[in-house]
Amino acid sequence: MSRIGKKPVPVPAGITATVDGQKVTAKGPKGELFFVANDEISVALEDNAVVVQPRSATKDARSKWGMSRTMVENIFKGVKDGFERKLEINGVGYRASLQGKNLQLALGFSHDVVYETPAGITIAVPKPTEIIVSGINKQQVGQVAAEIREYRGPEPYKGKGVKYAEERIVRKEGKKK
Known part of the structure; x- marks a missing residue:
């Protein structure tokens, strides 16, 4: 179980986040960024936070789980602070x-x-x-x-x-x- 991946990514104040299938888009004061998650990862927007979960228990899906969560966190930080x-x-x-x-x-x-x-x-x-x-x-x-x-x-x-x-x-x- 990924210790990083299981934490939801809170959407900071002043940032608009949308999840469309595998694509997470963030708009903020610095600009707009997006991240397209791998097909083995499911991404959802719940309670003003982005939740990243693996679709299966395979080693490949679990290895991409934490990375996908970190990428979502990085786009939020990038459009807010840079x-x-x-x-x-x-x-x-x-x-x-x-x-x-x-x-x-x-x-x-x-x-x-x-x-x-x-x-x-x-x-x-x-x-x-x-x-x-x-x-x-x-x-x-x-x-x-x-x-x-x-x-x-x-x-x-x-x-x-x-x-x-x-x-x-x-x-x-x-x-x-």
Whole structure:
């Protein structure tokens, strides 16, 4: 029995939720999102809460049960508050700036890297060494942050590169003489 899946997802104040078959739609102050549940999962709106249940006791249905409930909770949180991911840049001469909607990164290459911001995502650069990626879709925010980090991931010797703000770099000892 899924400990996460058996809890109903309460619909927060200020959000309109509708369930149409397998599709859960949420409208809020930040926008509108939907999630289509797998056919092995049943979704229902009861007492201002979304209840997610497996249709059968198979291992496949039970494994999708908790994930489906979490996805519904994430769309509610996204349309109400949104999601954000902070990135930090470490290294001499490494910096970020915004050119219109595009992110321009100086990461030690012979040229600057220009990252085009996808629709539904906003990127802010409060300091040249800090990037904030925000949006209503948790998966898309994480994907954009991962793509930016991928240009120059943190290296273990000096810690140079782009890293998540909460990430801890395990440092290695360098060569000895």
